[in-house]
Amino acid sequence: MSYSVGQVAGFAGVTVRTLHHYDEIGLLRPGARSAAGHRRYDDADLDRLQRILFYRELGFPLEEVAVLLDDPDIDPQAHLRRQHGLLTDRIERLEKMAAAVERAMEARKMGINLTPEEKFEVFGDFDPDDYQEEVEQRWGSTEAYKESQRRTASYTKEDWKRIQEEADELGNRFLALMAAGTPPESEAAMDLAEEHRQGICRNHYECGHELHACLGRMYVSDHRFTENIDKAGPGLAAYLRDAILANAERHG
Amino acid sequence: MSYSVGQVAGFAGVTVRTLHHYDEIGLLRPGARSAAGHRRYDDADLDRLQRILFYRELGFPLEEVAVLLDDPDIDPQAHLRRQHGLLTDRIERLEKMAAAVERAMEARKMGINLTPEEKFEVFGDFDPDDYQEEVEQRWGSTEAYKESQRRTASYTKEDWKRIQEEADELGNRFLALMAAGTPPESEAAMDLAEEHRQGICRNHYECGHELHACLGRMYVSDHRFTENIDKAGPGLAAYLRDAILANAERHG
């Protein structure tokens, strides 16, 4: 079972040119070529194309789509789950917009006028804004940051929730150690720090021990991190840093 | 109350360059310029920008957005209604995709494999396909067709439903005349034909009497039209054509 460009274009609802383009940029190379040099797509290619079109539909640039599809730790099921998550996120966003439009209709009936900021609330408040800017200033050119951007772009709400839960749980285990009076240089604390590092690797970016140590120091030196972490329990940031540094030294 | 590019870009969540671009192409000209040549946006400009971003978000090309926004028979309320309609359509589509993904997950669990066509059903069966192609062949280069494409692009499901109802109602009134034995050249039939023509003007494209006459002839000469029309009542297509031709002659 193999198909020509025309056939594939037919049931995928794209043009032949699009398939040529995907071949050119290496996003979808047909499994084979006929003797005459004609592209021949097999079933696996169709599956891949389906995924490509799905992510494209949701606005991902083709380059990112390629990264997603070639990521070895995303199997077919994981893709379906992720797709479902992305869809529900998107639906939620549109429903909020619809609700905002309804409110606007109400407001107009009553002759209310909105402030400039309010006028754009339709699009949802994605406003880490000035903070985001500083992040770009400090980290924009590093590899780790770029990788994080790439990976988190396709995270759904459920993904974020899971990551948050993981982090909370880890925090609680650190707090338990602190409460028990276990020193941050102890085996147990260092093991937790190691788990912390691996969590970052899984969810955000490749984080070696050295980078992890930098991160730990910043948890204390940058008060915004400190405050945020200490919300779970005062002193946690400092304890975390010490455990991280001890763990880094152990592996260095 | 007037705002600089930077401010507007700020609360609209777009770049300054985007605003420059919209100015260049005439989509959003700021209400005024300062002495130094700086763009100054007023409240009306903000409203317009909000609409622009809304339609852009739903994937309209900027040129079409301009047409929509400058259409004099779309007042603010109408825009809100249309926006709401477009949103619900979109949500419906995404929900269907989500459902399809769920089915795919089920299918995968049971190890079923899908045929190539089935694989792409996720994207909803928009398959006037070969028919669509012929339409393009025959009408692709005419002004009326382009106008129709432009206008129907922003129609929501509700719009289509309304248009369908209008058409059905008109059909029934024609059938009543036929049943009563009224000739298609009668005043009553010609008036209905005129109403039919004006319906096309409102909902699809500028349709003069001459074009209308062509259309009428085609209703009989192209059997696909004939069959479709005669589903409402046998002989309707021919009767419709005769009434249209009589009406066209009356106005010619």
Added chain:
DNA sequence: GGTGCGTCCTCACGTCGCGTGAGGTGCAAG
């Protein structure tokens, strides 16, 4: 009174995801 700095301006070229010919090949049917 200079001297940064931040925001604004206008070119003008670069990018992404294709669309759209132009010109040529391989092969089946009339």
Added chain:
DNA sequence: CTTGCACCTCACGCGACGTGAGGACGCACC
């Protein structure tokens, strides 16, 4: 045998901006 169709490879075009380059304006602080 040639006509037609589906395929091929360049290669330029386009929409919606991104991204500097190079310069003007305004204000704040030394």
